Amino acid sequence: MQGLLKLFSSKPVLPAVPDYDPVIRQLDDPEQVTIPLDYPGHIHYLPTVKVGDRVRRGQVIGRSRLGNCTLASISGTVRDITTAWTAQSVHSPAIVIDNDGTTAPPPEEMLDGPVPLGDPLGALARIREAGVNPPWRLSGRDYTDGTIANLPRIEAVIVTGIQEEPTILTSQLLLEQRADTVAEGLRRTRLLLPDARLWLTVPEQLFAWAETRFAEHAEIVTVPDKYGGRIERELVARLIGRRIPNRHSFISHGLIVQDVEYLVAMVEALDGKSPFLQKCLTISGPSLDQAITVRFPLGSSMRHILHSQGFNIEQFTRPVVGGPMKGGAQYSDLTPITYNSGLYLVAEDFSPFDPIAPCIFCGRCTRVCPARIQVHLINRMIEFDQIESTHHLHPEACHECGLCAYVCPAERPIVQLLHFCNHEMTIGERHVWSEGGQQ
Template structure:
């Protein structure tokens, strides 16, 4: 079992265990901007740089699993002022790696993104299997931040729509909204503008406008923390593509992608590419030994017939990527600046606002790897700004 010490947006956590230590399920093993807990019991056999879904090697805790007891963690009492600490203590992060709540501000409305993205259906699976837990987690969050209303956004054709409507009948302040399936449906600013009727200015967040946006998995994790004292150590993942038994599976954090695929019957055909988190916005992996982490929502296996191998060509400045960007960015310029390591220019063009939906790369006639280079640019900006802060200190 390989548990990376970076499963969030931010710096790698500091390890709290050493080689030879025995760990229990739920034990804290990494601390920093977020917290990392062990998903298994066993012995720590290594602390080393290991493959990571981001494409780089990350300091990880390697555990040889064995039967053992769970760490005794008391459930937390959720009330005003404690929500941020609970989210951090239990290592709860959103699909983008950010904390569910980053600021202590007045929240009037909570929007829960229950939409699915293309070949990913983990959100629907969670709502079908745990509707009561999700509603209770949402109500606890509403009470703790003082939100007067909440909206759960679900696609019209989702099986979870009727289930969640039934579950929320007694709650007049929780509204289930059905939306046509479109991509990308789950960008925070789009959800706020469409369903809360508020515009988020460039450089601001939904919280600045009194709206908190969260995902189904994070709300379920919040329920687990408050009700059962369980940290975020499992993830529901969609396994799709060239596998014998595709579907949604509950996976322990740190499980290798290869093991998950094998548990779904193995590959059907010869796999040539494994993509984490969807065909459009996901990232191809260089090894099937990369682990499932907190931000993993899907594993897509592709054979040769599934792949378009057109070589990239120079940008022709057609601006199709600009037309498609749901955030209103200029991906072609961000690509050029990031590719030439001009990270100051990337920051000026708000590269941090990119939600990595992949639409720019999807429509690009030159087949440029826009998303991958923009991700590189984001990391460059983060390192540049981190260095500036250290220099000023």
């Protein structure tokens, strides 16, 4: 009966953060870090160390074919080069480093001084050497077969001062607390890419403040609190006036989308102050009185991050890396955290009243879809193994933003079905059509 009542319940309110601690808390080094080497479709590092090697914090331990580097985030001994499940549910090669108490070198000793402002090639080399590039934003993909394709000229740069997920506060806090460094990063970007159009996105309530701080370096764009207005692909389409297919990288269309955190890291790397070794992450959830943001060494386990704030995974039924809309639930608190910005903790969980509850064709999913696809029709076709029939409805346009599943009164696994469909049609056994639905 309770499940039936949910079918006719009002549209749920999207998750948000009612209160938060503005202080970014610095975590101690963990006893061990696990550094993944593979981000499928984005970048692949080859190890430059072997088991038993002693490494220092900031030392290169992996390098991609294009020279992008991943670094040791703590000093210690390479315990193993093995495989590990990442927060993205990828079984990746990984380097495990045990903290042996070795004193880490000062940050300024990790890099060879500042890079001259008029040296763009030197700047790119330093950014790669310092491990600044998040794999899914800038060039550095792993081209294992054939020659490396030339990337198009960069025509636009979008620096995001606000995250997609309303429960993640890392960008906003850094925007406010590191404003001078952000301004310098925008200025450096102008110097490196003088012909590119440059935007900075900010929360609506910070527009007047951001205008006085950053307007001389970038165009200021406000982003609403509502999740639908924060979806990255939709925001990009609004700014550049055209849509980039979901399975195309931004860089392949002459566009860079870079978070404020990496802009700050870029400045520190170019100034010779520090490589990118630590990441900020917001811990939030419906049972938490306030959201907490921490800074931790890359590759720290979820357990280390939770314990540092007095949490135990047993207190929660579902830890979600990312946010409630696009995040991925984790089965173990030993999952290494690297380029993730949010940890959403669910204390109470529920299951649909049916393993796959019947679709009542209410149309909520289709009405809320930012890509304007016929979600309910596509889902029913997938459910009854008619994947090829979805071709003309363009499921490949799906952002996997989660809005459809969130408003579904039957709590159907809508996003999972769409993800399965797109995977099968692009790289799976059913691969019969390509990007954009072309035969």
